[in-house]
Amino acid sequence: MVNCSIKTITGFAVFVLIAAGCSLFRSGQIKQTRIVPVNFGLTTPVEKFKAGYSKPYAHIIWGDDIRDGARCMITITNTTKGTAVYRREFIHDRDIKYDDFNYEKGGIVELDPNWYKQIGAYLMELYVDGRRKSAFSFSILP
Numbered sequence: 001m002v003n004c005s006i007k008t009i010t011g012f013a014v015f016v017l018i019a020a021g022c023s024l025f026r027s028g029q030i031k032q033t034r035i036v037p038v039n040f041g042l043t044t045p046v047e048k049f050k051a052g053y054s055k056p057y058a059h060i061i062w063g064d065d066i067r068d069g070a071r072c073m074i075t076i077t078n079t080t081k082g083t084a085v086y087r088r089e090f091i092h093d094r095d096i097k098y099d100d101f102n103y104e105k106g107g108i109v110e111l112d113p114n115w116y117k118q119i120g121a122y123l124m125e126l127y128v129d130g131r132r133k134s135a136f137s138f139s140i141l142p
Helices: 002-020
Strands: 034-038 048-050 057-061 071-078 083-091 107-110 120-128 131-141
Touching: 034 120, 034 131, 057 071, 057 120
Parallel strands: 048 131
Antiparallel strands: 034 057, 071 083, 071 120, 083 107, 120 131
């Protein structure tokens, strides 16, 4: 009888751990940084853009997981053709006043200046200190 109870209690404890993830051991959730493609000046994620009409822009939703001074890079790749089309590099600075922008000034390289006019599937990625932090797929349609 005791053996059955121990198995039941152990099974229940394992179930609770699986259901809760490891969140039982954390004091609070860390807000994760992520990137989303948006129309210029907006913050709502867009999954489909019209070719040549609206150029996709990167919006970063900053979390608590990025250190000040981190080297950041935004890339956009045309996954249909397998070619990189855009890259922006900058240093993260929490003290900068964004003035309605959500990341710091930095160098922009458009490897293909007409990329936003080309129909296909695209991948926008955010790298922090050389490691991919976030990615979002979108498409450009006729």
